[in-house]
Amino acid sequence: MAVDAERIRDFVSYLRDLGIYEMYRHGEAGTLSVAELLGESAVTAQVVQAAPLPAPETIRRVTERPAVAPLLTMRPAAGAGMIDPRVPLMTAEPILESSIPKPIPFDDLAPLPEVRVAAKDKVAALTLIRERIGDCTRCPLAYAGRHTIVFGNGDANARILFVGEGPGADEDASGLPFVGKAGQLLNNMIGAMGLTREQVYIANIVKCRPPGNRAPEPVEANTCSQFLLEQMDVVQPKVVVALGSTAATYLLGVKQSLSSLRGRWHGCRGAKLVVTYHPAFLLRDPRQKGEAWKDLQMVMAELGLKAAAKG
Ligand code: SF4
Structure with missing residues (x-):
């Protein structure tokens, strides 16, 4: 699915200014997480079914998540609307509570x-x-x-x-x-x-x-x-x-x-x-x-x- 990164960036900025963060962090099932789109260059992205999460005793999720979460995988765009099959998919890592520093007053x-x-x-x-x-x-x-x-x-x-x-x-x-x-x-x-x-x-x-x-x-x-x-x-x-x-x-x-x-x-x-x-x-x-x-x-x-x- 081709993504207009500029439009998504504007939309996410709009939501962020309203204090809506979770969309920035996580994709919901069947929707597109855009966190990675905000970082570097325009990318082509697709949502795939991810592997099961690690055992719950080893990881505490930031928020309530489904047992099997959709993760965003992405690969650099080969051109408008194109995916270059020679480029391996990069699977986004699950975000762990311990890996996200809290804001400090x-x-x-x-x-x-x-x-x-x-x-x-x-x-x-x-x-x-x-x-x-x-x-x-x-x-x-x-x-x-x-x-x-x-x-x-x-x-x-x-x-x-x-x-x-x-x-x-x-x-x-x-x-x-x-x-x-x-x-x-x-x-x-x-x-x-x-x-x-x-x-x-x-x-x-x-x-x-x-x-x-x-x-x-x-x-x-x-x-x-x-x-x-x-x-x-x-x-x-x-x-x-x-x-x-x-x-x-x-x-x-x-x-x-x-x-x-x-x-x-x-x-x-x-x-x-x-x-x-x-x-x-x-x-x-x-x-x-x-x-x-x-x-x-x-x-x-x-x-x-x-x-x-x-x-
Ligand atoms: S700590 Fe501040 S000034 Fe230093 S690199 Fe980061 S943003 Fe720049």
């Missing part, structure tokens, strides 16, 4: 520093963090085609920190966070709050582009989190805005739907945290812009900001 990664960085020293402190990251190879994303480490930027004394998921193609090329279409929408959102981009700080959960714009794997996010945590402890924002479910998952250490996390305050590194939609999601589903605006209005009320005059 930022508040559990390290205690808050006893001595906070003074306002005048924040730029230098951020520079030191960037220098320590260096040409980082601490997680697999270093070897997944990244061109640039996207550290994050903005006002070192910002009251608001926006946290996204990871760099996309435009960010990977420029080294700056949120510079593509989603970045333009984020700029508009910030402007509507009566602020400029230079008055906020913007960063991502991971600093290197995941291939195919897939979500960062837990091991990647947990590894890179140490740097974002340090940036947060330096900037000391009053409010953190988690843009999308990946940011919320790793900042809060919970894997829940976006709808269950939105509309209330959470805490993170001494700041209040609100969850809203990722701008890329809003580009795909503009009907949710009004909901995102409600989230931003919570932030504005907290910080005493006034909406920018229209015009």
Whole structure:
């Protein structure tokens, strides 16, 4: 069965932004799992009946699964809609609970520093963090085609920190966070709050582009989190805005739907945290812009900001 990888990737991103993960991990019987489609290049895929799972006493499944699970097998596409019979099938391994690191709440990664960085020293402190990251190879994303480490930027004394998921193609090329279409929408959102981009700080959960714009794997996010945590402890924002479910998952250490996390305050590194939609999601589903605006209005009320005059 030929697969339009680009369309599937868009669809999975849409679901992921809503906090729906299991489709990303597992195919259900008779349907197509798309996890592997998000990684490298376009592939041709087919669902086959898999061998029985290993003995239950040796493996605990992540979720309830049928005794005989369909596994995805795939082989590189030989051309549009073609399967090259000379290429052996690669059988996807079952995903074991022990093989998937859990997201760790930022508040559990390290205690808050006893001595906070003074306002005048924040730029230098951020520079030191960037220098320590260096040409980082601490997680697999270093070897997944990244061109640039996207550290994050903005006002070192910002009251608001926006946290996204990871760099996309435009960010990977420029080294700056949120510079593509989603970045333009984020700029508009910030402007509507009566602020400029230079008055906020913007960063991502991971600093290197995941291939195919897939979500960062837990091991990647947990590894890179140490740097974002340090940036947060330096900037000391009053409010953190988690843009999308990946940011919320790793900042809060919970894997829940976006709808269950939105509309209330959470805490993170001494700041209040609100969850809203990722701008890329809003580009795909503009009907949710009004909901995102409600989230931003919570932030504005907290910080005493006034909406920018229209015009
Ligand atoms: S994503 Fe983060 S931890 Fe991984 S290589 Fe890039 S900078 Fe290092």
